[in-house]
Amino acid sequence: DQQVKQNSPSLSVQEGRISILNCDYTNSMFDYFLWYKKYPAEGPTFLISISSIKDKNEDGRFTVFLNKSAKHLSLHIVPSQPGDSAVYFCAASHGNAGNMLTFGGGTRLMVKP
Amino acid sequence: DTGVSQDPRHKITKRGQNVTFRCDPISEHNRLYWYRQTLGQGPEFLTYFQNEAQLEKSRLLSDRFSAERPKGSFSTLEIQRTEQGDSAMYLCASSLEFGRGGLTYPGELFFGEGSRLTVL
Numbered sequence: 001d002q003q004v005k006q007n008s009p010s011l012s013v014q015e016g017r018i019s020i021l022n023c024d025y026t027n028s029m030f031d032y033f034l035w036y037k038k039y040p041a042e043g044p045t046f047l048i049s050i051s052s053i054k055d056k057n058e059d060g061r062f063t064v065f066l067n068k069s070a071k072h073l074s075l076h077i078v079p080s081q082p083g084d085s086a087v088y089f090c091a092a093s094h095g096n097a098g099n100m101l102t103f104g105g106g107t108r109l110m111v112k113p
Numbered sequence: 114d115t116g117v118s119q120d121p122r123h124k125i126t127k128r129g130q131n132v133t134f135r136c137d138p139i140s141e142h143n144r145l146y147w148y149r150q151t152l153g154q155g156p157e158f159l160t161y162f163q164n165e166a167q168l169e170k171s172r173l174l175s176d177r178f179s180a181e182r183p184k185g186s187f188s189t190l191e192i193q194r195t196e197q198g199d200s201a202m203y204l205c206a207s208s209l210e211f212g213r214g215g216l217t218y219p220g221e222l223f224f225g226e227g228s229r230l231t232v233l
Contacts (some may be wrong), residue, residue, distance in 0.1 A: 004155075006155075007182075009153075032218050034221065034222075036224075041226070042157065042226050042227075043204055043206075043224030043225050043226045043227050044224045045224070046221045046222070046223070049221065051213070089155050089156070091155075091189075093218060093219055100146065100158040100161060100169070100219060101158070101219060101222060102158070103148075103155030103156045103157070104153050104155050105153070105155045106153075106154070106156055106219070
């Protein structure tokens with residue numbers, strides 16, 4: 001049973017426009033969420049996180065929104081740049097079992113110049 | 114370079130052989146994780162260590178898999194009698210846990226570049 005799902009395997013966006021990547025989760029115990037970016041032949045690198053006490057966290061061009069009632073989070077990239085082209089994973093954990101992160105399947109973002 | 118390093122980056126082996134991967138975490142991190150990633154999937158948790166203690170193992174980790182972290186520093190992941198289904202990227206990550214509200218969270222995981230295993 002996939003507890004973290006990214007239903008869009010790929011997304012194509014024009015440079016300068018907004019990229020919106022979505023993630024849904026089923027485990028209501030999750031209360032800490034992260035986004036990772038992965039380039040080919042590299043390990044995932046941390047982008048941004050949000051805890052359940054917030055509904056928004058912003059870091060430069062990256063903003064993560066959390067809708068706890070819908071069990072949904074999204075990552076907004078504004079403006080999108082060609083260097084943002086990568087696979088993006090959302091991940092979740094909860095403090096009662098803070099041993100690991102559970103990852104979604106990833107969304108491949110392509111930003112066209 | 115003070116990041117997480119993994120060795121070897123790529124290993125090709127024949128079915129039935131044993132392989133071992135090594136991970137050197139960020140030195141001040143107390144947690145070390147092993148994940149596996151197959152094509153088109155997100156990383157799947159295998160096991161984690163807090164210092165030298167292996168505290169949790171996924172059911173994905175069959176008895177052919179063994180992980181160690183002697184002295185709480187580097188870690189090794191050994192796969193015995195490899196099968197073609199073991200072909201994957203094996204990712205190591207380390208983190209510094211944090212606490213909030215009496216609970217403990219894994220923190221931000223820093224990943225290595227991975228060790229790709231191909232079993233022929």
